[in-house]
Amino acid sequence: MRLTFWVGFWVFLLDQVTKYIVLYPLDLQTRLSIDVLPPLLNLRMAWNRGVNFGLFSGADMRWVLIGIAVVISALVLYWIHKEKVGKWAYVSAGLLVGGALGNVVDRIIYGAVADFLNMSCCGFENPYAFNVADITIFAGAIGLVMFTGESKKKA
Numbered sequence: 001m002r003l004t005f006w007v008g009f010w011v012f013l014l015d016q017v018t019k020y021i022v023l024y025p026l027d028l029q030t031r032l033s034i035d036v037l038p039p040l041l042n043l044r045m046a047w048n049r050g051v052n053f054g055l056f057s058g059a060d061m062r063w064v065l066i067g068i069a070v071v072i073s074a075l076v077l078y079w080i081h082k083e084k085v086g087k088w089a090y091v092s093a094g095l096l097v098g099g100a101l102g103n104v105v106d107r108i109i110y111g112a113v114a115d116f117l118n119m120s121c122c123g124f125e126n127p128y129a130f131n132v133a134d135i136t137i138f139a140g141a142i143g144l145v146m147f148t149g150e151s152k153k154k155a
Contacts, residue, residue: 007094
């Protein structure tokens with residue numbers, strides 16, 4: 001369980017540090033875009049007030065989304081604590097919880113999640129932006145699916 005907290009702590013810290021760097025020293029909120037390795041990696045400022053890909057961004061769901069993220073994080077921690085799992089499940093839980101809490105802090109401070117990473121390739125221009133927390137939430141969720149469950153225990 002300690003591994004989950006350490007992974008979550010470092011994910012949360014990395015997420016918040018990267019957001020601070022792009023918002024303030026790089027001033028992406030004013031510049032709006034910075035080409036890093038076009039078209040593969042670009043910084044594009046986007047304030048996400050909704051859920052994934054800006055869904056429901058027109059509704060004021062800030063506190064609902066904060067509550068959902070906190071409840072899901074608590075349930076994941078409880079589940080990981082109660083179920084007999086291996087190292088990778090603890091890491092996956094830390095990735096998910098650290099990322100979720102990183103986005104919660106954004107919603108509390110800014111009223112929206114700061115998204116800034118944009119990747120395109122091979123003639124496809126991606127209109128969406130994301131952040132470190134989004135990557136770790138996705139990786140953590142996939143990891144929890146892969147590294148938990150009855151079939152994993154028996155194997």
